[in-house]
Amino acid sequence: MSMAFSYSISTANRPQTKSLTMNEAFEPGVANANRGGEIAQWSSDSGLDFIGEPGVPTHQAGHVLDLTFSNIPYASTVFREDLATGSDHESLVTRIPGRGRVPLEQYNYRVPESKLPKVSSLIGTGIRSLPDPSSIETHDQLDQFAATLTALFQDAIKTAGSLNRTHTFTTPWWTSECQAKRQQWLGVRHTDPEKADTAKRAFLSCVRSSKRAYWRDRIDNIKTDSDLYNIISWHKLGTDLKAPPLLVDGLPVEDTMEKAETLRRAVLGRFSPDDDLPTDPIPITTTSSLPWLQSVTMEEVEANTIGVSSTSPGTDRITVRLLKACWEHLKDIVLSLFNRCLALCHIPLAWKVAELAMIPKVGKKDKSSVRSWRPIALLSCLSKGLERIVAKRIAWTALTHGVLSPQHAGALPKLSATDLVASFTHDAEMALSQNKQVTLVTMDVQGAFDALLRRRLPKRMGEQGWPRELLLLVDSFLTGRKARVRLEGSTTPEHRGDESPSIVVNDRLTIDPVQAKKPGYAPTLRWLGVFFDRKLTWRSHILARAGKARAVAQHIRNLARTTCGPPASSLRKAVITCVIPSLTFGTEAWYGGRNRPAKQASKGTVRARVGWHINVIESTLALAIRGVLPVWRTTPTSSLFRDAGIPSGYATLEEAKLRFALRLNTIHKGHTLVRRIRPPMITRGRGTGTRQPAKTIIQRLGSILPEVPRPTLSPPHYSPGCRTDPTGGIDKATASKAFQVWQESLPSTDICVFSDGSEQWQEGIKYVGYGFVLMVNGTQIDTGAGAINSRSHVFDAEAIGAWRGLERAIAVAPPRSKI
Template identity: 45%
Template structure:
């Protein structure tokens, strides 16, 4: 615009573009006439003054030359080293070529060890030259024009300016000279790509034959790859034709029938094309080691030139090469560790401790035959694992596709919404892709373009009961089993099926619906787990522990027998499963889908980098499939339903037990049970592995014998006779369990210690996150089964006895503490003698007692909120006393489960509800808007509403009034812009604003539905809590679940929607609802209905308070034994968040810990441990923690101190006060260290 204002003859349209370049600005005139006008002498001077430039000139063509290896400095006659400047290069180039360079600049690339590459530009070509007689001769830099799609033209990827090939049609790829009829977009012929020959238009974006850019270079397919791609494309083009014709009748249908063949035609050709392209690209390519550097290359070249003969000592060049390689490796891995700045890199580092030798190098021994070749090993594993079972024992025919007349049919909904599809396809964590190599990440990237296609395929599959054949081909990865010592046995490998991510999305939908229906209609035993919501293996283990404790309280003995189904998933027989599902009442359409899912399955086995050809599988269901576990649960349901009290099952593992006053009686009963189970297995062709049967006796009495189970063909001897102690809540096997878990945790902790030291390694905050997420779960696994606290109430309460007795878990806590201390030493760059309590506090890591108490309280919340059909629900209920003076009261708790459940108040139990997906359930309620803009948009929308729209505003309040906690809600109902009804109420004090918002919305909606308003009305819930909106649109949260479920029921029957109404933004309805909630808080009413009970969030708050008390008590006890120096800092003990100091550089953090604990490079420390280190600072004063602010090296830079006092500290108290202020703000302490450089060893 400055140029336009300066030159009156031109307008803004005469200069359409202007962009900034390295030498100034480049403008583009509209035509040559405008260019001549601008470059006139008078206008040129006006233009230069307008933009405050130096000159204006037309563009020139530069010829660029690169001169490598020019010395970065030169020496004068006196021997002085002077750096080479641009002026020196310009004058030297002028003297060598006789032409003044247009530009001269150093290259950004190339070596920097005393030599530089210069880029010199001239206005015309010059002969080759050198600079200062050193380095290489100049060579011209020529840029090759990249290959690009020649459209219009030959439609290939070529250099268009040199192409001589004939032009082709952009649809069918025929040459325009031979094409009949219109070509291009009007072409009516079958589409065919000119490059990959696939059934797509010639210019489609996803062409596998298109060049790919790798590291900035354009890589084109080689001749062999292009041949495979085009052959696969030709086959796909032929296969895209309809599978069979469709007869045309005289009637007209308004819908299009979708058959299995149509679905196959949609999925199979594309999958086949992608598979062939991937196979064509599988060429073995070498790659250099990531640590290999230019120094390594130079050293290796010299090593080869001076290589010693065999038997002679290594040459100096060889030694230098080996030293260079060691240094490069050390530097590379140190940079990898120090550069860990995100969670992905962090967990990669943590996973290094799991690395072991390559399984491909281990020979495989099968029937005495040793197999070494990788491909032969893969084929042998396939035969030994996947083909060990056959379908000979299966029924000849599947059951008829109708309902069993003796069974009530189960409900089944075939509708799938877009929200549900997104949740189970791209709303999952990234899983390994199948043979098509399509990842979840790729699906997320292109979801907007393919979501309707995917939804259409899913709906067609559900309506037709069809599973596409393209998704039935899986790649089986052989993974070594953990804990197997004999790596040469096929039993040491676990086959994991990697199927298509699109197929797994549909499987998740089916599996979730089957699981919820089976649990809701009591198809499965409550003690049968595996792939079921709200059920875990630890729940079953805890339930069994309760049964043992209750039997011990009755002075009875327990005998348990564990069984394992042989083959399990690989031995599942399709027709027998379908017959069982028919007897259970599953609808024909689902059984048709399962039949399709298990039929014509094909696998290829991958072992390392080799993959076998595709083979058919006779029976079984793929391990790793989301649908397989729940199908296997249905397969074994009949066995567990035979005894719902004394049998437990999880996946393919079964536990049955007996209780009596005699172990011999238990053994006899178990023998009968095992006999009936074997008979059932023989009738249903299910085999139980004899070598995996284990018998354990559990008793409190001493001196008892351990009888075995006598069968006709086998004697099962007990592997252990466990004797529990009368006052021990942790059962006898807890000792071994804790020892094994602690050993695993110490292994990870020691690995973390190897990654970091005082100067190098990831930040302490990152290592703390690794310890919290990787070490604590290992230690706490199963804690809910054996831990209930350090003490418990006695079995018999007497006045003369103590109110509590020890649970004798001191050894358990000590063992776990040792692993946690090892973890804190990995986190912190602290000295070895630092007290353990200080390490735990500084790392914000919980002690064993604190961590176990937190797990216990978390389990208590779980016990209070589980559904009625959960196996632990009845076990937590205390029975009533029937006789005696205490008749009518509850018995005292007699098991750990009962005692833990009593820690928290009772709350309404949740129900097992199916996932809810409404419109917008996966969209952010705020839509990315701030509160100001959202409030304005909401007001505009609300004021435009007519009388047919009802809006319900709700708000919650949580206040402390006169020391009493009050939680209230209020709601206002509007028709158009007129208020028609209001309401308010109170909740139980053990609840929160979240619950008040949800219950207020629920009761406001119920009130609105009771009003005599137009029937075809739209009701919009206007809520200011995004968390509540997420719960209304999607799955109901656990807290106040009943309120969300009532809203979900109304949404299915009425036109109910939700909208975010930002709170406290002067929105009329919000302000009224907020005022109603405040009025209720001032004069609260008695809560009624479900709102009168505590909520899950409320009892969680009680648990947090109990945990805070335990944590404070523990720290108070430990800190009383610490030094007065450390306690003077008055540091709190908080394990909930990462301290800011842990994000300091490790070298700086080490100094912070030294000052706080005085364990480090100080005078008293060296004197106590008789160190030879100097005890004085270089300034001559003793090394003390507070000396940091008195040292001359620090006071010299006093003006640069952060948080600087008026005058430098003079007394010890002033120095400590300033030091405490610095340490409280870690970033300021880091600044102080950098500006003063005052540490003794730096």
């Protein structure tokens, strides 16, 4: 021991082990002995921290004799009873993460709800020292302002929040009884083996009981929808085990930091700058044919910045929740900042740093391949607010001015993937009805969204007619970007990602034919979530959707028990919102009803051969309902649906059919489905000048509802005050009391009109009506009610009811009275 203080000890990244010492830093409650104080001082001076468990004996006779020191972050030494070797010294295991390399520290701060007013106050105070963003004239000033605003938020978060070390594990089920049982076991562990064995079993039994009681309470006491869906998602949980090593060129990569660097190179470093254009494609002057506005309104900024669901923050840790809390002080600053970004065609550098969270791709079982991991870019919430505004304007302009193909559906409003699936199904059915052959070729671009070609994208947009101001903004958005990769708690340093194009088209094109997944099964192709087979029987698709829904249904049954479990109302909501949507996904492509028109019009209708499909959906729904209701195994299926208040499989499909038919009648005339609704005209022979019989699902469903004028496609408008809450943030109970006080304060001659509307179905017939009541000084003086057209809705009835009530009040009002 004396030699340890006489010679210079290297403090390189490696642990040091000592023994035979006593000090309060290692064993609380003991006096210094055997130069323990000198070791503690040496640990402080050298920067080597004690990484063992203070107070945990390392010798069978007691006391902490074996010490381990290290300056490696997160290194730790723990006592392992299961690794006992028979020695009088206990077995110690030292864990050194990252093979001794210091990882990037990433401690986040958590701001509780009670501290949000403090954050708002700090931001309000700090903003006073910022310059007026409307006076910014250069890109450098814009970068400096955004960086200062980000630093202001980070200082406020650190001041009001608390450090959240996410690598620690919580045990909410741990109780004082568990702690007492553990102390009893530790007290006799080395002195009385027989009592130690009994105490250990009692401790483990107490832990199991505590865990069981905790999780049962979580399941039984569901209060909100968030709690419900959190518990329903448990069926998708996997293990917390570390991902297997990556295989790159046949060599394994095991270390987490090395895997993160490997994934970064695979995602951001796959290509060279030579794949991009050699010169700047943005012209000095250009003639644009598309409109572009370089200013935003307060309502538009609020809707796209704080009017969105809470998203994951970027590297600045500014969440939507914090922005909402500080919006009173922040809104004018953000409005001016966004306007200057659009006017100067520049994105601040502080908003160009992304954190790429690597998550496993769904359905990929081989986690050792770099292609089994999907990068999710986490950006600044302020930056995403401006990006949403620009993206929505581009999408609406492209849609209303015919910039893109009618078949394009990605990132466009009023279009979805199922629209493309239904369009292809229609084209295939039309071709098959004419005895033609249909070939579907799909293309998967590897890494299409990992990065962008910085110069090719503005060039293509210029060819489409976009203005130069937008091209400069896009070029600024793609220039100077940085990214760091986070994988399993390890984060790489920031790297530039400018020269990392994502799409390289070469002469190699490989076409893989559709193969059967299992011998004896029909070959299928999965496209946009729908499984296609050669004859369009849709059996593979139904089996796939039913399999996903059955996993949720079985999980619901496992949660529900005879004596415990969630409320039946919560489970019923889970079936309606989780099981049914999973079952009915893609019905636009295959379900048009039990019957379809025969090829010969004289034969009327024939079976559509979907009975098997309906039975599979019906049985899956019945399985889920048996988890909702405490019923016998022999309970008839019809009784299950009736008692649970859940539609049967056939009723569910019919509702989906009518919903799609309504969509076909209400989409705008430029939609890709509109030109497929009407059957083609007969050009010769009998029936010339009339339309052919409906041959596809779209043609049949497009004619079952009466035609209505199609809506005009127009971008969303942000009128002044549209973001103002009309309730003022007051809850219903408080507003009711305030209204009663206001009503009692009215003069005794004033007339109050109360009206309402209603809509309901009785025996398949729709009824829509209204009613009103006239009150004077708390006394009812007149009433009225009436029915309106059954094609109307509740809001129509409410408007007519208010009108009729006001009309009646004017007729009966005495002189000098107010209404």
